[in-house]
Amino acid sequence: MMHTLRLVLLLFILLFGGIAHAQLYNAPAGARSMGLGGASVTLTDVWALSNNPAGTAALKQPTLGGFAINRFGLQELTTVGLLAVLPTARWGTLGLDLQRFGGELYNEQRLGLGIAHQLGQVRLGLKADVLQVRVKEWGSRKAIALSLGGQSEVIPGLTFGAHIYNLNQAKLAEFEDERLPTVMKMGIGYQAATKVLLLLEAEKELEHPAAVKAGVEYQVLPALAFRTGFHSGTRSGTAGVGVTFQKFQVAYALGAQSRLGLTNSLSLTYQWERQP
Amino acid sequence: MKRFWLVFLVLALKQLSSWAQEVPRPAVDVELLVQELFAEQTDENAVAYEDLYETLLQYYRQPLDLNMATREELRGLWLLSEAQISALLQHIADNGRLLTLYELQAVPTFDMITIRRLLPFVTVQSLGQVGQKTWAERLRQAENHSLLLRYDRTVQERKGYTPPEGRSLTRYMGSPDKYLLRYRLSQPKDFSFGITAEKDAGEQFTWRSGQRQYGFDFYSFHAQLYDRGSFKTIAVGDYQLQFGQGLLLSSGLGVGKGSETITTVRRSQLGIRPHTSAMETNFFRGMGATHRWRRVHTTLFYSNRKVDATVNEEVEQEAEGLSEVGLAGSIQTSGLHRTPTELENRQRAREQVAGGDVTYRNPTQTLGIGLTALVTHYNINLQKRPEPYNQYTFSGRQNTGVGVHYSYLWQNFNFFGETARSDNGGVGTVNGLLASLSERVEMAFVYRYYARDFQSLYGNAFGESSRNQNEAGFYTGLKLKLSTRWQLTAFYDRFSFPWLRYRVDAPSDGQEYLLRLQFVPSKTTLLYVQFQEERKARNETVEGEALALVSETRAQRMLMLLDVSPLPSLRLRSRLQMSQFEQSGKVEKGYLMAQDATWERNKTRLSARYSLFDTDGYDARQYAPEQDVLFAFSIPVFTGQGTHVYFLAQQQLSRQLDMWFKLSHTHYRNQDTVSSGLEEIQGPRRTDVRLQIRYRF
Numbered sequence: 001m002m003h004t005l006r007l008v009l010l011l012f013i014l015l016f017g018g019i020a021h022a023q024l025y026n027a028p029a030g031a032r033s034m035g036l037g038g039a040s041v042t043l044t045d046v047w048a049l050s051n052n053p054a055g056t057a058a059l060k061q062p063t064l065g066g067f068a069i070n071r072f073g074l075q076e077l078t079t080v081g082l083l084a085v086l087p088t089a090r091w092g093t094l095g096l097d098l099q100r101f102g103g104e105l106y107n108e109q110r111l112g113l114g115i116a117h118q119l120g121q122v123r124l125g126l127k128a129d130v131l132q133v134r135v136k137e138w139g140s141r142k143a144i145a146l147s148l149g150g151q152s153e154v155i156p157g158l159t160f161g162a163h164i165y166n167l168n169q170a171k172l173a174e175f176e177d178e179r180l181p182t183v184m185k186m187g188i189g190y191q192a193a194t195k196v197l198l199l200l201e202a203e204k205e206l207e208h209p210a211a212v213k214a215g216v217e218y219q220v221l222p223a224l225a226f227r228t229g230f231h232s233g234t235r236s237g238t239a240g241v242g243v244t245f246q247k248f249q250v251a252y253a254l255g256a257q258s259r260l261g262l263t264n265s266l267s268l269t270y271q272w273e274r275q276p
Numbered sequence: 277m278k279r280f281w282l283v284f285l286v287l288a289l290k291q292l293s294s295w296a297q298e299v300p301r302p303a304v305d306v307e308l309l310v311q312e313l314f315a316e317q318t319d320e321n322a323v324a325y326e327d328l329y330e331t332l333l334q335y336y337r338q339p340l341d342l343n344m345a346t347r348e349e350l351r352g353l354w355l356l357s358e359a360q361i362s363a364l365l366q367h368i369a370d371n372g373r374l375l376t377l378y379e380l381q382a383v384p385t386f387d388m389i390t391i392r393r394l395l396p397f398v399t400v401q402s403l404g405q406v407g408q409k410t411w412a413e414r415l416r417q418a419e420n421h422s423l424l425l426r427y428d429r430t431v432q433e434r435k436g437y438t439p440p441e442g443r444s445l446t447r448y449m450g451s452p453d454k455y456l457l458r459y460r461l462s463q464p465k466d467f468s469f470g471i472t473a474e475k476d477a478g479e480q481f482t483w484r485s486g487q488r489q490y491g492f493d494f495y496s497f498h499a500q501l502y503d504r505g506s507f508k509t510i511a512v513g514d515y516q517l518q519f520g521q522g523l524l525l526s527s528g529l530g531v532g533k534g535s536e537t538i539t540t541v542r543r544s545q546l547g548i549r550p551h552t553s554a555m556e557t558n559f560f561r562g563m564g565a566t567h568r569w570r571r572v573h574t575t576l577f578y579s580n581r582k583v584d585a586t587v588n589e590e591v592e593q594e595a596e597g598l599s600e601v602g603l604a605g606s607i608q609t610s611g612l613h614r615t616p617t618e619l620e621n622r623q624r625a626r627e628q629v630a631g632g633d634v635t636y637r638n639p640t641q642t643l644g645i646g647l648t649a650l651v652t653h654y655n656i657n658l659q660k661r662p663e664p665y666n667q668y669t670f671s672g673r674q675n676t677g678v679g680v681h682y683s684y685l686w687q688n689f690n691f692f693g694e695t696a697r698s699d700n701g702g703v704g705t706v707n708g709l710l711a712s713l714s715e716r717v718e719m720a721f722v723y724r725y726y727a728r729d730f731q732s733l734y735g736n737a738f739g740e741s742s743r744n745q746n747e748a749g750f751y752t753g754l755k756l757k758l759s760t761r762w763q764l765t766a767f768y769d770r771f772s773f774p775w776l777r778y779r780v781d782a783p784s785d786g787q788e789y790l791l792r793l794q795f796v797p798s799k800t801t802l803l804y805v806q807f808q809e810e811r812k813a814r815n816e817t818v819e820g821e822a823l824a825l826v827s828e829t830r831a832q833r834m835l836m837l838l839d840v841s842p843l844p845s846l847r848l849r850s851r852l853q854m855s856q857f858e859q860s861g862k863v864e865k866g867y868l869m870a871q872d873a874t875w876e877r878n879k880t881r882l883s884a885r886y887s888l889f890d891t892d893g894y895d896a897r898q899y900a901p902e903q904d905v906l907f908a909f910s911i912p913v914f915t916g917q918g919t920h921v922y923f924l925a926q927q928q929l930s931r932q933l934d935m936w937f938k939l940s941h942t943h944y945r946n947q948d949t950v951s952s953g954l955e956e957i958q959g960p961r962r963t964d965v966r967l968q969i970r971y972r973f
Contacts, residue, residue: 119842119843119846120842120843121843122842122848148886150848152840152842153842154797154801154803154838155798155801158797160838160840160850162850162871164871164886167886167919169919169943179945182888182919184871184886184888186850186869202852202869204888206888206890206945207890207917207945207946209865209867209890210867210890
């Protein structure tokens, strides 16, 4: 009974709002971006591989990141992911993205490969994701989504970013012409002070209303950052904290959605060598 | 031998001068220009806009020589304030001719933003040796001598090209290919010759002299000479006319309300200009000449051409006791002859126009006063559909218009206006003031009153409606240079329509305003935010009511644009558009997001765009100007949900040969067909291909 209820709720959420679309929808990866309301199109961290692959071109060291997001306390609405970024002299920055969402009855998996380049003040990134959706007893479907991203410094301190996810409009099923969501994001990041980063972003999923996301990151100490933000599409507010400990960065974020409850996210990053 | 040295010297000088003015002339960014000059394209008359772009483009492609330019010509660029024009003319008067475009930096009031905007459209020429060369030499050395070929096609099959079946058996008679051929030989301020031939999609490529079809569907030819003795211009063939504020004669060049809120509200008197585009209406065919005698310019013209018309039926007319049989009909302006009906209406009526203009200007060019008059005659009796809103529209065979116009510059205040009267006694007047209050503040005011029965067939003066009839209004514009980096432009316009209009079954009024904040943080970056709101009345059909109810509509539009060039070879442009349309509580919303990238290197230029759009309906439709092949433009309109992508490549194959290729693709969601009627495509996709070649002799 409980299982059926959960499945019904899950389907309800999947159909309405695009809140828990997880991989299919390319939800923000990492607790940092979640803490910032999901406004991550201008950020340059390991999570950029999923949020805007152009951002990985700014990484100078090989980086590994793992994260988990649990939505509304439901085990079936959990995403886990492992991302790796490797800067190379010859090929630009390469990235590998593995994510899984869902439970036993319904789940989505992703295998993504990204490449990014820095050209002067511009960063460009390209990514291909193989997505698999599996519904128990119904079978599974695969699709390939191509994404393109760019970041550019407009004036010192002001960065602009744009990202198109699934630009090929990959088809998932003939029935009702079901396609993977095509999402376009544009945003700016403004380093208002050395400790303060302001982010503003517009996101448009082709078949859903546009959303505005905004976030603030306050770097209290070199090793400690506080974050907060909101997302008008999911109608949620978020807050988070990040701690840097030698080669490790730990981040935690909490999101509140007035009708559905709380979302928790935890992520851990390991960087091979700290930047000077 | 002496002659050889002279030629050598001339050539060497020419070489030198081209080195001396080595300011890199950036390509004309039509997309940005259109965005700058026009805030919206939402009038009933979409065709007029299309024509306008073409004319504008032609106009801008011929760079203006600053050393020879008159005040009127500088005004016509729409890029300089009155104070800047005065400063430039003063600078040339004091210091002699400009030697290079770099010298513009020394002209007072010229800032970097202005110079950058101006560069693509102006040039500084070495001293003209026009009189010293023979015709053969001048023709051979003409600046512009080119042949251009363009091909267009929609990849998907449209209903008009399928075998006739179903309820409607009407189909297009020709192929879905569109061809354009254009030959031009011209030298600014000396001569211009050109031929244009076009076949639209769906039209036939056939030779039937009985039907007056000779291969292409449309031909245009012009020959014009400038500065021949006391004649300023002599024109044969197709030409356009612009006098005064365009109340009686204005073909093509009238911009109106846009985000450039000051300079575009005034029309400049450009006189006779060649008709070079492929638009099939709104031009004159015949002869015209402008004569110069002291400070008086006299223009006379005569035009006689066949126009498209629907001829309804033969109507009996009682005239002086005699029964006269005449034809009644109305003029068609689409220029398309694809179906048997369209072909039947082709060139069915004859239009004759004769008229002229006399303008006096004082030696300092600060005062201009003129008189314009014209007579139009049709060989059929024009009759609009008997709808109440057509009550005062022109009908009959003949119409005359007489008007006076003026322009006066006092310090930095430019007063201008025109008043005209049509045959039936209808009066129209438009009067304005452009004021440069300081280097940082400019204002514009325009008052217009066009009586409901004012009938001007070629008029296109400032106004809300596409025709100068049945309108009164007051416009206020403001441009504020907040700092070298920030600029604010705004306008507010209030208007009323004393009689009914198309889709408005009652007298109505409305208002419109626009605000635009522009930020130019560096030489390579431009960012602006623009908001616009318009309130206007429109019919609303209520179920169960026989009469349409007239209620107010409110349209709001927002635009954000970021243009960055992080590398010299790369240009990125992002665009975010939102709109909302409301009538009686029903709201439609529209949204568009687009990312462009342009990469340029040596002889290659590649551009691409990816955009998403999502609109609730036609009233919230989105217009997004995009790049196109040279001399073409496109402002596609989007309704529904979907993605739009285009790819444009330009390659210089040799010194003479250039090639363009454009592929655009729109993919709609949740719909099985695209477009309607004979243009309908089965399936959710539309792909267009365009190929163009230009050979420069």
